[in-house]
Amino acid sequence: MKLACLQIDIAFGDPQANYEKAAVWLAKASESGCELAVLPELWTTGYDLTRLDVLADKGAERAKDFLSEQAKKHRMHIVGGSVANDTGDGVKNTMIIVDKDGHIVHEYSKLHLFRLMNEEKYLIDGDTDGLFELDGEIMAGFICYDIRFPEWFRKHVLNGARVLFVPAEWPLARLDHWRTLLIARAIENQSYVVACNRSGADPDNVFAGHSLIIGPWGEVIAEAGEAEELLAGDIDFDAIDEIRQRIPVFEDRRPTFY
Numbered sequence: 713m714k715l716a717c718l719q720i721d722i723a724f725g726d727p728q729a730n731y732e733k734a735a736v737w738l739a740k741a742s743e744s745g746c747e748l749a750v751l752p753e754l755w756t757t758g759y760d761l762t763r764l765d766v767l768a769d770k771g772a773e774r775a776k777d778f779l780s781e782q783a784k785k786h787r788m789h790i791v792g793g794s795v796a797n798d799t800g801d802g803v804k805n806t807m808i809i810v811d812k813d814g815h816i817v818h819e820y821s822k823l824h825l826f827r828l829m830n831e832e833k834y835l836i837d838g839d840t841d842g843l844f845e846l847d848g849e850i851m852a853g854f855i856c857y858d859i860r861f862p863e864w865f866r867k868h869v870l871n872g873a874r875v876l877f878v879p880a881e882w883p884l885a886r887l888d889h890w891r892t893l894l895i896a897r898a899i900e901n902q903s904y905v906v907a908c909n910r911s912g913a914d915p916d917n918v919f920a921g922h923s924l925i926i927g928p929w930g931e932v933i934a935e936a937g938e939a940e941e942l943l944a945g946d947i948d949f950d951a952i953d954e955i956r957q958r959i960p961v962f963e964d965r966r967p968t969f970y
């Protein structure tokens with residue numbers, strides 16, 4: 713499966729500009745033959761958290777309509793990063809996954825809120841898992857700070873996930889953590905990790921870019937620089953079986969001890 717991370721800069725608090733940009737980049741991914749495209753975290757608003765009362769998308773309806781229409785138009789699955797989703801009981805940081813027929817396959821809201829960027833003051837946490845299926849393959853979605861919680865990843869992998877998506881807005885200041893944690897999540901779970909970060913800056917942070925597509929042996933298949941970039945790579949599901957046979961980590965687990 714050929715897939716692409718759309719590592720875009722995000723206009724701070726300007727959904728209209730961000731929707732227009734996303735449409736252009738989704739078209740580029742489709743033109744380059746990608747079957748699946750991934751957007752970054754909070755790609756419609758950026759971290760303009762103090763204005764979420766006006767910016768958050770009610771029920772994420774606008775995002776769902778847009779992603780569904782784009783997926784159908786390009787016949788391409790979309791892991792729709794995440795958007796500020798006004799649930800009526802608070803705003804969640806919600807990922808929307810649509811298949812190439814435009815059906816909403818799953819919604820996952822960020823489970824772990826990141827205090828260093830004030831998320832706990834403006835957002836409420838999710839309470840469902842990130843598992844979904846596309847083309848008969850079980851996959852899972854996580855959002856940014858979630859990568860610091862290996863037990864959350866493991867839970868999904870034990871439930872069958874083999875491709876792990878991570879939309880993010882990860883600052884450049886912790887680029888080494890970003891790379892190390894993502895590679896570790898791929899190695900320990902013998903799974904593909906597809907991580908789409910944003911580029912550019914907002915009033916508080918410069919973002920790292922460096923979106924990554926990592927194989928189940930921990931090998932970096934593709935890595936972006938810091939600027940905007942369409943990062944494409946291929947994933948081969950047979951490689952997962954081969955690596956899991958070579959080092960049978962899942963057979964060797966001792967869950968009675970942990």
Ligand SMILES: NC(=O)CCC(=O)C(=O)O
Binds near residue numbers: 882889
């Ligand atoms: N948007 C985020 O969740 C950022 C997480 C982060 O920067 C970290 O160091 O963790």
